[in-house]
Amino acid sequence: MTVTSEHATLPPELIGTFDEIRRRDPAEPYFHQAVRELLESLAPVLTQRPDLAASRIVERIVEPERQIIFRVPWQDDSGTIHINRGFRVEFNSALGPYKGGLRFHPSVNLDTVKFLGFEQVFKNALTGLNIGGAKGGSDFDPKGRSPSEIMRFCQSFMTELHRHLGEHTDVPAGDIGVGEREIGYLFGQYRRLTNRWEAGVLTGKGLGWGGSPVRKEATGYGNVLFAAEMLRARGEDLDGQQVLVSGSGNVAIYAIEKAQQLGAHVLTCSDSGGYVVDEKGIDLALLQQVKEVERGRLADYAQRRGSSATHVPGGRVWDVPGDVALPSATQNEIDADAARTLVGNGIRAVSEGANMPTTPDAVRVLREAGVAFGPGKAANAGGVATSLLEMRQNATREPWGFEYTEQRLAEIMGDIHSACAATAARYDVPGDYVTGANIAGLERVADAMLAQGLV
Numbered sequence: 001m002t003v004t005s006e007h008a009t010l011p012p013e014l015i016g017t018f019d020e021i022r023r024r025d026p027a028e029p030y031f032h033q034a035v036r037e038l039l040e041s042l043a044p045v046l047t048q049r050p051d052l053a054a055s056r057i058v059e060r061i062v063e064p065e066r067q068i069i070f071r072v073p074w075q076d077d078s079g080t081i082h083i084n085r086g087f088r089v090e091f092n093s094a095l096g097p098y099k100g101g102l103r104f105h106p107s108v109n110l111d112t113v114k115f116l117g118f119e120q121v122f123k124n125a126l127t128g129l130n131i132g133g134a135k136g137g138s139d140f141d142p143k144g145r146s147p148s149e150i151m152r153f154c155q156s157f158m159t160e161l162h163r164h165l166g167e168h169t170d171v172p173a174g175d176i177g178v179g180e181r182e183i184g185y186l187f188g189q190y191r192r193l194t195n196r197w198e199a200g201v202l203t204g205k206g207l208g209w210g211g212s213p214v215r216k217e218a219t220g221y222g223n224v225l226f227a228a229e230m231l232r233a234r235g236e237d238l239d240g241q242q243v244l245v246s247g248s249g250n251v252a253i254y255a256i257e258k259a260q261q262l263g264a265h266v267l268t269c270s271d272s273g274g275y276v277v278d279e280k281g282i283d284l285a286l287l288q289q290v291k292e293v294e295r296g297r298l299a300d301y302a303q304r305r306g307s308s309a310t311h312v313p314g315g316r317v318w319d320v321p322g323d324v325a326l327p328s329a330t331q332n333e334i335d336a337d338a339a340r341t342l343v344g345n346g347i348r349a350v351s352e353g354a355n356m357p358t359t360p361d362a363v364r365v366l367r368e369a370g371v372a373f374g375p376g377k378a379a380n381a382g383g384v385a386t387s388l389l390e391m392r393q394n395a396t397r398e399p400w401g402f403e404y405t406e407q408r409l410a411e412i413m414g415d416i417h418s419a420c421a422a423t424a425a426r427y428d429v430p431g432d433y434v435t436g437a438n439i440a441g442l443e444r445v446a447d448a449m450l451a452q453g454l455v
């Protein structure tokens with residue numbers, strides 16, 4: 001083994017493990033990035049827990065339990081046949097049934113799904129609940145497709161995937177391009193194929209047929225609650241802060257709502273066509289009308305909002321000065337250059353609503369500048385945690401109210417923040433939420449695996 005500068009940040013005993021991952025799956029850069037980020041945090045726990053190395057827990061944890069790749073044929077409205085590819089990576093079920101969302105986006109490939117599934121394992125462990133980790137999706141592009149095309153695609157996707165699912169086996173939910181509408185089509189097809197009303201097999205369902213209050217809001221709300229906890233630990237709060245949000249989908253919209261409820265001034269949001277800066281603060285009702293109801297573009301928001309809002313085609317929200325950044329669109333959307341701009345503009349906290357939105361170099365820039373940094377596996381865990389609350393309501397057939405469910409979410413986010421902070425302090429890196437989240441998540445999964453024999 002040749003040790004190179006690329007290995008400098010890895011614990012020496014894990015260099016071989018990391019090289020082996022790259023040798024086996026050389027075309028998976030996102031997965032390598034996610035694994036490296038975890039391994040870089042593990043030196044202190046490996047020193048204190050020699051049982052982990054002896055049982056080769058890290059080598060086992062980086063290998064998915066199962067990867068499913070399948071053909072998804074479907075017909076568009078004009079009768080043309082399309083063939084997409086479907087994926088489900090069932091990464092780890094030591095803590096409970098596989099759990100994690102489905103992403104429909106043309107960029108989806110095995111690498112994307114694998115990195116997301118890997119992150120999901122530790123995120124789900126951090127919730128303190130009994131859920132394993134998985135992720136799935138397809139390279140299907142829903143943009144511009146009619147509702148009946150979306151329905152036919154979902155039906156074809158589920159026709160293959162259903163044999164791998166079950167409320168005690170694997171429970172998907174939404175992610176990019178998959179919301180309540182798509183979950184409805186997927187559930188309908190699952191029910192037809194299995195002849196079972198098995199509500200707990202999918203989460204993110206509609207409220208009238210087994211969904212949970214607050215699931216739709218949970219990821220965005222949870223991320224803002226996590227950011228508020230990080231600020232509180234520094235003697236600050238969100239009231240009056242200038243907040244930058246990227247994205248304008250599910251996570252972004254409900255992050256904006258909760259930040260505004262807590263007194264923040266949300267200046268920005270974005271989509272793949274560009275971003276909006278609104279000096280009066282984002283008008284949530286208008287944003288929801290444009291994005292959730294009309295499924296339109298942000299340029300329409302700026303046009304209808306009047307003089308307070310500017311639409312900037314292309315570009316990035318991170319050039320706008322602000323106090324708190326909530327990246328809520330997609331992976332690697334804050335690079336080192338954007339991070340330096342944020343730091344130069346006086347950013348005080350960055351909390352990841354999206355999965356892996358900050359590149360490793362950018363994370364280093366932020367941490368070295370003393371910015372409070374909430375990694376996605378902790379900060380955006382409110383969505384999956386509320387999915388578990390949905391499954392709980394499905395199992396008992398007892399629906400909860402909005403306020404009660406939101407209170408449970410707030411408690412879970414507070415507990416996740418405390419677990420990360422306490423673990424960071426225990427390993428002599430107080431305030432380092434990355435190390436805290438990685439070690440706390442890994443230890444919970446590892447302990448379950450050790451208790452279950454050679455799994």
Ligand SMILES: NC(=O)C1=CN([C@@H]2O[C@H](COP(=O)(O)OP(=O)(O)OC[C@H]3O[C@@H](n4cnc5c(N)ncnc54)[C@H](O)[C@@H]3O)[C@@H](O)[C@H]2O)C=CC1
Binds near residue numbers: 249272
């Ligand atoms: N929906 C959920 O419960 C959870 C979602 N997440 C993560 O949050 C992020 C956003 O997901 P959702 O809001 O659910 O999806 P969504 O489909 O509702 O919205 C995605 C947003 O990101 C933007 N976007 C996507 N790809 C982009 C690209 N390549 N360039 C620029 N903008 C892009 C879209 O324009 C849209 O505004 C993803 O990283 C997802 O994995 C994390 C935890 C839970």
Ligand SMILES: O=C(O)CCC(=O)C(=O)O
Binds near residue numbers: 381383384387
């Ligand atoms: O609610 C879920 O099961 C999964 C949410 C998700 O995909 C995520 O946390 O990234």
